[in-house]
Amino acid sequence: MVESQTRQLDTVFHALADPTRRQMLQALAGGERTVGQLAEPFAMSLAAASKHIKALEQARLIRREVRGRTHVCRLEPAPLASAHEWLGFYERFWAGRLDILEQLLRAEAGRKSEGEKK
Amino acid sequence: MVESQTRQLDTVFHALADPTRRQMLQALAGGERTVGQLAEPFAMSLAAASKHIKALEQARLIRREVRGRTHVCRLEPAPLASAHEWLGFYERFWAGRLDILEQLLRAEAGRKSEGEKK
DNA sequence: GCAACACTCAACCAAATGGTTGACTCTCTC
């Protein structure tokens, strides 16, 4: 299950590594879109766009509902949350420096106000 | 510059899409590591591991300092922060639902405790 | 100064990626 989580991150980060797919996600942030609508902004064949959409689908970043002859896609945010959480682990490395700075400032402030017991 | 940011996200997400490279980052979260130390846990040649390290370096996720014959790597968190921030845009999509759920629960609780003014 | 060490580099290979085109399957509309 750690294994499967690893694979999930593999496919999610791989899906996010392509600018076309990231743009598609941003389009979907505006609401449901058909395959045709998602493909339209790009200078590539519909088949190529369809492959990108499939990659997003396999990463479970989107879900597809077939309505008649059109396929409507919508954002499925859970894997994005996982990726966000994974990155959050490293937050201390870019925020941590601020924390250390803060500690130093507190210590400095503490030394200045020494003796004045609350 | 939007262009360059896009490319940066490309390389960062691509670097993160590989489990070997993610493990290397986690090792580096524990502090500085040499190329040999980073490569050691993996059942692959040093040359292969070196390529992974170069991928991390090109994504600016790590920095390398040459000390004599050893190359010491350390985490460079800024691009992780960018990726985290990019994902953060979608937070409303997974947090929003929880908000709605929360509202429903509150409404439910409110209905149950109707009349019992605090 | 020479052998071992810590790596990188280059050439090579198989598999995956990202694109194309053409044929095919449904579905809708007239």
Next chain:
DNA sequence: GAGAGAGTCAACCATTTGGTTGAGTGTTGC
């Protein structure tokens, strides 16, 4: 029911990726 529309599928192609091995480059230590 025939044609147009929406989209997938399969075959193909060039490029990239992720690995290998073997040789090469500095550095260190005896």
